Amino acid sequence: EVQLVQSGAEVKKPGESLKISCKGSGYSFTSYWIGWVRQMPGKGLEWMGIIYPDDSNTRYSPSFQGQVTISADKSISTAYLQWSRLRASDTAMYYCARLKGSYPSFCDYWGQGTLVTVSS
Amino acid sequence: QSALTQPASVSGSPGQSITISCTGTSSDVGSYNYVSWYQQHPGKAPKLMIYDVSNRPSGVSNRFSGSKSGNTASLTISGLQAEDEADYYCSSYTSSTTVFGTGTKVTVL
Numbered sequence: 001e002v003q004l005v006q007s008g009a010e011v012k013k014p015g016e017s018l019k020i021s022c023k024g025s026g027y028s029f030t031s032y033w034i035g036w037v038r039q040m041p042g043k044g045l046e047w048m049g050i051i052y053p054d055d056s057n058t059r060y061s062p063s064f065q066g067q068v069t070i071s072a073d074k075s076i077s078t079a080y081l082q083w084s085r086l087r088a089s090d091t092a093m094y095y096c097a098r099l100k101g102s103y104p105s106f107c108d109y110w111g112q113g114t115l116v117t118v119s120s
Numbered sequence: 121q122s123a124l125t126q127p128a129s130v131s132g133s134p135g136q137s138i139t140i141s142c143t144g145t146s147s148d149v150g151s152y153n154y155v156s157w158y159q160q161h162p163g164k165a166p167k168l169m170i171y172d173v174s175n176r177p178s179g180v181s182n183r184f185s186g187s188k189s190g191n192t193a194s195l196t197i198s199g200l201q202a203e204d205e206a207d208y209y210c211s212s213y214t215s216s217t218t219v220f221g222t223g224t225k226v227t228v229l
Contacts, residue, residue, distance in 0.1 A: 044220060044221070044222055047217060061121070063121075097166075101172060106156035107158075110165040112165055
């Protein structure tokens with residue numbers, strides 16, 4: 001069974017750093033892209049970027065380029081989303097998802113989400 | 121990249137059919153047959169309902185169907201059921217990234 005299990009909820013202060021994780025199981029982790037999606041409170045889905053764990057090839061959405069870092073450790077089948085300095089506007093639910101299709105273009109399995117709250 | 125445009129809300133009675141539109145541009149929806157649709161119930165992760173415009177993943181009811189014409193894609197839910205009440209998002213590949221739609225809240229009356 002394909003599963004993506006994300007790390008738990010985080011409460012941080014503005015200016016702090018954070019790294020959240022997404023562990024894949026039940027499939028060949030190095031054979032599929034992993035993507036990250038943001039959902040701010042009461043808002044829609046936003047595409048952040050994707051990574052190919054086998055070679056760490058990464059593509060960022062223009063809106064998130066330079067704002068976050070996506071990485072992966074294929075030895076432990078885990079992808080990461082990282083911030084060096086959090087802002088209150090980073091408060092959101094963050095989902096990871098496995099990607100399939102050409103380019104690749106759609107998410108067939110999703111993690112349960114990680115809620116990040118940034119507040120002083 | 122701007123978000124694809126969806127109606128904020130669509131409603132229907134049980135058993136009826138509804139259609140949700142997803143309007144993009146010639147740079148995204150109009151250029152690629154890589155439109156997908158996701159269902160999201162409150163407090164839950166999104167679920168893939170349609171991929172590559174009109175393909176249904178295994179396990180998704182055949183009451184859900186997708187299509188595309190020009191810069192607009194559509195999701196049709198036939199035989200509307202109470203469990204279909206949720207938010208729906210389209211997405212499209214565009215220029216080495218992906219863009220989501222603004223989202224549509226489906227209400228079953």
